[in-house]
Amino acid sequence: MEQLTIHRNIPVKYTADLCIAGAGPAGIAAAVTAARRGARVLLIDHLAMPGGMSTAALVPVFMPCSDGVNFLAAGFGNEVIDRLQKFAARRNFDSGLAINAEHLKRVYDDLLAESGVEPLYYTRLIDAVVESGRIEALLCNSPSGNFAIKAPIFIDATGDGTLSVIAGAPFEFGGENGEVMPSTLCSLWAGIDFAAYRAGGAFSHNDDKMLAKLEEAFQRGELSVPDFHHTGVFRVSNVAAVGNITHVFDVDATDERSLTRGVIENRRLLAEYEEFYRRQVAGFAEAEIVGSGSVLGIRESRRILGDYVLNRDDYEARRDFPDEIGRYNFPADIHPPRPGKEEVIAHKKLFRSFCCGKGESYGIPYRILLPRGVENLLTCGRCVSCDRHVMASLRVIPGCYITGQGAGMAAALAAAAGTVPRKIDTAALRKELRGIGAFFH
Numbered sequence: 001m002e003q004l005t006i007h008r009n010i011p012v013k014y015t016a017d018l019c020i021a022g023a024g025p026a027g028i029a030a031a032v033t034a035a036r037r038g039a040r041v042l043l044i045d046h047l048a049m050p051g052g053m054s055t056a057a058l059v060p061v062f063m064p065c066s067d068g069v070n071f072l073a074a075g076f077g078n079e080v081i082d083r084l085q086k087f088a089a090r091r092n093f094d095s096g097l098a099i100n101a102e103h104l105k106r107v108y109d110d111l112l113a114e115s116g117v118e119p120l121y122y123t124r125l126i127d128a129v130v131e132s133g134r135i136e137a138l139l140c141n142s143p144s145g146n147f148a149i150k151a152p153i154f155i156d157a158t159g160d161g162t163l164s165v166i167a168g169a170p171f172e173f174g175g176e177n178g179e180v181m182p183s184t185l186c187s188l189w190a191g192i193d194f195a196a197y198r199a200g201g202a203f204s205h206n207d208d209k210m211l212a213k214l215e216e217a218f219q220r221g222e223l224s225v226p227d228f229h230h231t232g233v234f235r236v237s238n239v240a241a242v243g244n245i246t247h248v249f250d251v252d253a254t255d256e257r258s259l260t261r262g263v264i265e266n267r268r269l270l271a272e273y274e275e276f277y278r279r280q281v282a283g284f285a286e287a288e289i290v291g292s293g294s295v296l297g298i299r300e301s302r303r304i305l306g307d308y309v310l311n312r313d314d315y316e317a318r319r320d321f322p323d324e325i326g327r328y329n330f331p332a333d334i335h336p337p338r339p340g341k342e343e344v345i346a347h348k349k350l351f352r353s354f355c356c357g358k359g360e361s362y363g364i365p366y367r368i369l370l371p372r373g374v375e376n377l378l379t380c381g382r383c384v385s386c387d388r389h390v391m392a393s394l395r396v397i398p399g400c401y402i403t404g405q406g407a408g409m410a411a412a413l414a415a416a417a418g419t420v421p422r423k424i425d426t427a428a429l430r431k432e433l434r435g436i437g438a439f440f441h
Contacts, residue, residue: 010139013147014120016042017415019138020155020408021125024052025397026381027157028108029076029404030411033436035115037412042149043117044140046124047294050108052159054397055101056294058186060234060242062097063396067329068358073398074326075437076405083107091238098236125158128166134375135167153376153411153421157404160253161302161383169371171302173254175388179337181299182247185266188291189233189241193283200282203232213280215341223272228344229336233277243289244297245273249337253301263296299335299395306385307422308367315354315362315390323426324363325406326438328399329356332392354389363441364394366426369407375420380407402438409433 018034020027023045031043045052053059065073065081073081087103088095112119120142127139129148137148156163161171174180203210210230217223231244246269251262270289277284313319315332331354336343356362368385369378379385380403382395393399409432414421434440 010146010148012137012150014042014149016040016118016149016151018042018153018155018411019044019149019151020157021138021163022052022157022159022381023047023050023119023121024157024159024381024400025054026400026404026407027052027155028112029401030155030157030380030408031117032111032115033076033405033408034412034415035117036436037409037416037432039412039415041117042120042151043112044120044123044125044138044149046122048121049105050112050119051101051105053297054099055105055108057297058101058188058242058293059297059397060099060186060236060244062099062398064330065097065398067356067361070359070361070439072326072328072361072439073401074439075433077398077401078437079111080104080107080401083110088237093238095236098234099242100236100240125163125166128163130167130374133168133373135163135377138163152418153378153415155407155411156304156371156377156379156383157381157407159298159301159382161304161379164304164371164374164377164379164383165302167371167374167377169374169377170305172305173302174300175337180250180252180301181335181337181392182249183251183253183262183266183299184244184246184248184297185263185270186293186297187243187245187270187289189243189287190239190290191287192235192241193286194235195283197281197283203230203281217276217280223276225269225339226341227339228341229347243270243273246270247335247339249339251296251298253298259296266296267292300382300391302383303388303391304371304379304383304385306368306372306379307370308365308385310365310368310384310386310390312387312389315393318356318360318362320441321363321365323366323430324440325366325369325429325433326364326402327361327440328364328394328402329361330393330396330399331355332389333396334388334392354393364402364406366406366410366429369403369410370422375422378407378411378421380404405436405438406433409436
């Protein structure tokens, strides 16, 4: 690839105690937690909204927050879900763990404003100034042009580990052969007869009737990709539902051509599934897709290697750690990287074998938030240091709240002490987290 060097004077436009790249669930949890602890926080994102996958990608459900006894996403996660359910109650709708993206954006907006975080949307990370394993500044682009942000501490909440990689941290990508879970473009549906849908069964890949309908549609050529992993359509309000359906395979979230192909292909498949649902699923005869995600739903890309790599053995042992920042219990939800019925059978087998029992969970050590070789950086969310099996558990929204909350508190303590995250007292960190409601054994 041809190299082009351009020298420009880039102004330092913003300074803060802490700068967080990525305003998804993990980044927002980190920002609010740090700001409440007294840090001056700047939160940047290239999108025009807070929430990332939980809003822009239209992810329809939170996934489990509890082990059946304890609320694991305690603290920040409690607040978000309580506020979201209050929004739903005003519309006389029992939301459960469903996500109305528009309501969730407002919940995030309120939490950021109340805590004093300054969000900068339309702001894309393009590079960083790194000296001797320390990030001195982020280089960003926005409608105002290029500028720098300086802070003593940074958090990578990009999901793909973008800042960590720019700073030189090592990482792993996907499976043993570089394969990744498929992407999904979630879709917003209207015109559903919900009573008829309930009576007919809320179909998913766990339902034999849906599998039979899918197989017939594949054989007739009505659905062009024989994808049996069909998560389904979830009601998110009195009038709307979100489809977590279609898989597009081999999408590399770190490559713009791959992402472009993925989102175009997903939109094509959504048209097929709209017709399939109208013909084959009770309650959908008059339904239509009225929108799709602003961004592609990405399940997997880079995992940044940290001071510890949380792994499958830790999960299966339900291991405790002296420096743990919280606990979680979702199984390894590794969506098959290829279409086909056998792949879905293997997925179900792994998922069920990985399930925790009632009251069980595994510890999340602070060390997985500390990228190797970079002193003033923390990670949180999908890109934390773990193997693929644990990533497939922690990647969901409650897991992101837990690691984000831990990273935000650690960053605030480090900033207040004038030190780096690796040198803080983890006992003090745990005490602070317990004080804001984080769950520990």
